[in-house]
Amino acid sequence: MKARHVAALVVAAAPFLLGACGTAVDKKEAAPAATTQAQNVKNVSEITAGSTFNDTDVMFLQMLIDNQQQGQQMAQIAAKRAGRPEVVELAKAVQVTQADEIKMMTNWLTEWGKPATLDERTSLHADHGGLPATSEKEIAALKTMKKAQFETAFLNLFLGHQHNAVEFAQLELSKGGNEQAKAFAERVKQSRSDQVQQMLKLLAG
Amino acid sequence: MRRKIAYPLATLGMVASTLAVASSPALAHGYVSSPPSRQALCAAGTVANCGAIQFEPQSVEAPKGSKQCNGGNANFTVLNDESRNWPATTVGKSATFNWVLTARHRTATWVYYVDGAAVATFNDNNAIPSATVSHTVDLSRFSGRKTVLAVWNIGDTVNAFYNCVDVNIGGSGSTTPTTAPTTAAPTTAPTTAPTTAPTKPTATATATATTAPTRTTAPANGTAWAPGVSYRTGDVVSYEGVSYQCRQGHTSIRSWEPGIWTLALWLPL
Numbered sequence: 001m002k003a004r005h006v007a008a009l010v011v012a013a014a015p016f017l018l019g020a021c022g023t024a025v026d027k028k029e030a031a032p033a034a035t036t037q038a039q040n041v042k043n044v045s046e047i048t049a050g051s052t053f054n055d056t057d058v059m060f061l062q063m064l065i066d067n068q069q070q071g072q073q074m075a076q077i078a079a080k081r082a083g084r085p086e087v088v089e090l091a092k093a094v095q096v097t098q099a100d101e102i103k104m105m106t107n108w109l110t111e112w113g114k115p116a117t118l119d120e121r122t123s124l125h126a127d128h129g130g131l132p133a134t135s136e137k138e139i140a141a142l143k144t145m146k147k148a149q150f151e152t153a154f155l156n157l158f159l160g161h162q163h164n165a166v167e168f169a170q171l172e173l174s175k176g177g178n179e180q181a182k183a184f185a186e187r188v189k190q191s192r193s194d195q196v197q198q199m200l201k202l203l204a205g
Numbered sequence: 206m207r208r209k210i211a212y213p214l215a216t217l218g219m220v221a222s223t224l225a226v227a228s229s230p231a232l233a234h235g236y237v238s239s240p241p242s243r244q245a246l247c248a249a250g251t252v253a254n255c256g257a258i259q260f261e262p263q264s265v266e267a268p269k270g271s272k273q274c275n276g277g278n279a280n281f282t283v284l285n286d287e288s289r290n291w292p293a294t295t296v297g298k299s300a301t302f303n304w305v306l307t308a309r310h311r312t313a314t315w316v317y318y319v320d321g322a323a324v325a326t327f328n329d330n331n332a333i334p335s336a337t338v339s340h341t342v343d344l345s346r347f348s349g350r351k352t353v354l355a356v357w358n359i360g361d362t363v364n365a366f367y368n369c370v371d372v373n374i375g376g377s378g379s380t381t382p383t384t385a386p387t388t389a390a391p392t393t394a395p396t397t398a399p400t401t402a403p404t405k406p407t408a409t410a411t412a413t414a415t416t417a418p419t420r421t422t423a424p425a426n427g428t429a430w431a432p433g434v435s436y437r438t439g440d441v442v443s444y445e446g447v448s449y450q451c452r453q454g455h456t457s458i459r460s461w462e463p464g465i466w467t468l469a470l471w472l473p474l
């Protein structure tokens with residue numbers, strides 16, 4: 001009688017155990033595989049980060065998602081308003097790559113059971129004494145700026161914005177725990193630094 | 206969309222205090238992007254081997270009152286090094302200086318010095334800078350090559366941010382375009398600088414591509430992907446044994462190589 005009960009429980013539990021194991025194994029294998037087997041990933045949202053993470057990983061992703069959502073708005077405006085094709089093209093390339101990155105980062109946070117949006121906590125910023133480069137006000141200014149001034153304004157604003165992304169990435173590289181998130185931070189650091197180079201040259205020429 | 210900007214401020218605050226203790230690179234701030242300051246030339250890869258400043262041109266922060274290009278900040282002495290032959294930008298009788306800000310500090314003043322004397326002061330009365338910061342400075346008293354020291358005096362800290370901007374005053378015309386002229390100091394041939402950059406080979410490639418928007422390097426279909434190349438939609442490259450087709454025209458940079466992270470730019474074939 002007793003033995004049967006145990007057996008029944010095991011049978012009943014088995015699918016759940018399998019499910020749980022299956023998920024865990026997938027997560028662990030997906031991360032390293034993602035970096036080496038290009039053909040197997042057909043969508044950026046399939047890149048997974050594994051299940052171990054620390055507070056810096058979460059903060060980095062939340063801050064960068066917010067940064068890139070603003071970046072999407074800025075790039076969208078630039079794609080419409082910039083005069084030179086090189087500026088339009090850079091804006092469009094930033095738009096498509098960062099749209100994918102937002103999806104990927106949001107998925108990682110969802111898997112970790114963390115919100116992809118930032119809490120509202122206004123009181124602490126006084127510690128730093130400076131507001132970051134971009135707020136609604138600066139983005140709004142891009143929309144109303146005269147065309148003749150637009151490119152210079154956009155490039156200077158977006159330079160500051162991408163410098164901020166590099167700063168977030170530096171933080172993740174020094175204090176993050178998740179290997180995939182750190183690998184991503186290295187890519188952010190490189191791509192944004194190179195975008196800075198492109199933009200400074202576009203300003204100079 | 207709900208505004209959620211407050212949290213980064215909070216986290217930046219936390220980050221700033223932790224970093225301050227560890228004396229790591231200070232977060233944020235600002236620099237003159239055009240006409241390019243010395244730190245902007247380093248960040249752009251136009252002047253090579255600048256050291257740490259290349260990655261944080263916004264960080265030339267030091268106590269107020271210095272007249273040095275680095276403001277006395279020992280981390281960035283390269284900015285004081287006149288032997289680097291900093292390329293000078295040709296400007297007219299006045300020049301418009303444009304700033305990149307990575308943190309919008311309350312601002313006391315923006316001051317521009319030539320030959321040690323203040324030639325222009327813009328008083329912000331402790332306000333937070335507006336979306337874009339640019340100042341037009343009358344330089345008609347001067348001619349030839351000069352180094353303008355541009356200083357951002359912060360309102361709520363003891364510090365300032367320092368920039369040296371090398372200009373060649375007295376180019377034709379009485380007004381200066383807001384974008385720096387491309388004909389900057391041809392005699393100093395700044396384009397030769399990046400080729401000597403052993404630490405960052407891609408800087409050279411990027412530089413070449415961005416200064417040559419009329420694509421001189423039309424890649425044959427199927428050639429190996431490289432940074433600093435202007436790719437157009439439809440171009441086919443190979444990378445690590447896989448062929449990819451360009452889905453969005455762009456000038457290639459590090460970490461935009463074809464692969465799983467950049468499917469928005471490159472479609473595997």
